Amino acid sequence: MAEARTETSPHDWDTTEVRYGSGPSVPGERRVLLRPSTWPQAWVALGAYWLSSRVVMLALLRAGHGDIAREVYYLYQHWSHGFERGTYPVRDVTWQYPPGAALVMLTPALLPGLSYLQGFVLLSLLGDALVLAALLRAGWNRPGRSIAGAWMWVLGLPLLMHLPYSRYDLLVTAVAVCALLAVPVRPRLGGALVGLAAMIKLWPALTVLGTPRGRTTRQAWTAVGVSAAALLAVLTVFFRGATGFVAAQHHRGVEVESLGGTFLHVAALLGWPGRVRAHYGSMEFIGPYVTWVATASLALTGAALVWLLVWRLRAARWTPATPYDAAMTAVLLFTVTSRVISPQYLIWLIGLAAVCLTMRQTTQRPVTVLLLLATAVTTVDYPLFFEEVVSNSWQGTSVVAIRNALLVGAAAMSCARLWRASVPRRKKLTTLS
Template identity: 25%
Template sequence: MTIKESSFKWAVAAMAFSLLVYSFLMWQRKSASAQGDMKVYHSIATQLSEGKIPYRDFTVEYPPLALVPLVMPHLVSLETDLDYRTYAFLYTLDSLLLMLAFAVVLLQVARRWPNALSRWQLLSVYLLFIILSRDFLLWRYDLFPALLTLLAFSAVLLGQPLRAGIWLGLAITAKLYPVILVPVMLVYYVVGRQYRASLALLAGTGLSILLVVVPMMILSDNRVFSFLTYHQLRGLQIESSAAGLLMMVHLPDLTQVSTEFNYGAFHLLAAGVDPVLKVLPWLFLAIFGGLLALFAFRLQRDYRRSGAVSAESLLVCLLATLLIFIITNKVFSPQYLIWLLPFVLFLRVQQIAVVGVIFLLTNLVYPVFYPRLVDPTVFGVLLLNGRNLLVIGLLVQLLKKAGWIRRGPF
């Protein structure tokens, strides 16, 4: 074993130990009472272990493959009746394994990525992001679809479009948001004249979705898509970019603004909410359509010059797509930042630093100063908009650095 290999194994071991200690401390801190999403997970897993059929016998707000990480504590313990504290402990251990698996795939991608951080640097920054995600990583399941998305990205880099499609389809059935990444990967293959690869991507995506959804449709009496109605009925969440702007408009008199808790989150009540909710989906489609057109144009120019398409451009477009979706969404839950992890660690150092600041500010928004947003204060509104403005700034900086938009005076 070389010195380099030995030091790397020590780095992995040190990270695993750090994650273990971190997970234990977070479990001790959070598991004293049943609250938040973990309470929902525990309820769903308990009903599944009792033999009840999701979507038919009880309401589920998540896509079908999301049930896998939720029920895992019961499968590990072989117990059908777990109290909340035991369930939370086992769920934390499962999250730890997911974090380690994510790190392994990150390192595999880094080997094929030009100008990637060194393995030590990559693991250190990854660990830092996990620590900055303290209140919305271990206690949510978003790392699961993020890992599936990272596996899809890795498969594309390896020239395995069918496998990429399969991983992407599984990610869609776990969280739904990765569906917006399918057109991006499709454009990447089509512009590069890889027509068979584009068909393989679609086939893999469709096949994996069908294998998950069809059995659940049969079991649930065609109620598996009820979770879509649940999210359609949600209002404008107070952490969203649009809610932040509306609160800024009412900043001179915040007594005109209030919030209400329903559908598992706090939503904004203020003048202008209803028109904004109607505009946001169209705003996303318009901006996303423009991004895809710009992406196709850039790739065609690269292909004419070199006969190949750039994986770096693919990374930029995948990340930009997620940022646009988050910015224009009516919901901006803290765990949405986990969706960015498959891609942000391969950015330039300055951009990674900006992402780190976004993670830090999100911690301040939730949970540190969240009461000042639930009952809006000037400080809470300014903090939220500062975070959201930085997310928009990251998108603009990303496109400028890639040369996709002209550099302005700043």
């Protein structure tokens, strides 16, 4: 039976009706669907690995929570006491999060019968399971879809050991993944979830950059703005100091694990007189020329934004995978150019890479390989070699340099593959002699 399509504008691919037959969906693509007899085995394999790996992650957290989980029961719990009284930590320089983060940090304190850390870990575990369920639903035995995304999430997250369960980035990623998967089918719902996630941590706002032009973009982008504005209004009414995080962000410097920090690491080995110290909630470089490096990082972020806008204006070929690929590229660019590349940022990238892999047409498969390698090296950086990183030893410098080189390579590859897949080549003009 031949494949039948009802073609519409490429800017509104979400309205296209596609009925797949036995042939390949695109030229050169080999489409393999799981036979019903293989479903139980795949479910058992996924479920068994998820359960066993998460038990190990929880055991690591219990054995070493005095180190990695310190941020939960010192900072998050401390801030939650203020949220219960209706105020943000406006005089705390370590508070640098959008106002919606208060909801995440307050919730564990409201769970009965659990300590704050237990409640936070329970919410993180539920968020982890929610992402897996969403990825399975998106990719399970559907034409053009794949469960490779579910495997990416199940295999990738444990590479960070127990860190994901001791940072609230996992919960933000869970909302962002569900939002991104919902946008093509229900743009208003997906956009509303993106707005909610962006008020918890800003990066999910980038995930709608690749929505196809037309009705989908109008509905999704409007929902993002309305949702974010509504949540900000509610938090401003019921809490004091909801916008105080903006001033704290202004004072951020160059963190030791950032791309700019890598150059300062090398400079320190060559005799640069700067040093590392705790500054505004992270370990940052202090010394001459640091402000130049920070300014260069901001300039690179601005250049990344310009490139993304040019891509959106030039893009003419949209596939169902394009919104996911564009979200991956956008967040990866802003991560690499940030003045701070904390280990938990890899949670975002693992989640977005998993969403991309739910589509067989994705351009980001090689990028996910580099991200997995970068995630593994990140764990060597923190917690295994973090003392060496802070002390500017050659071992710590090497680890940070390798991790950031992998991220830069992944960002460059992601941009190139997204551009080639969606921007048509300009025809060369020839002249007759």
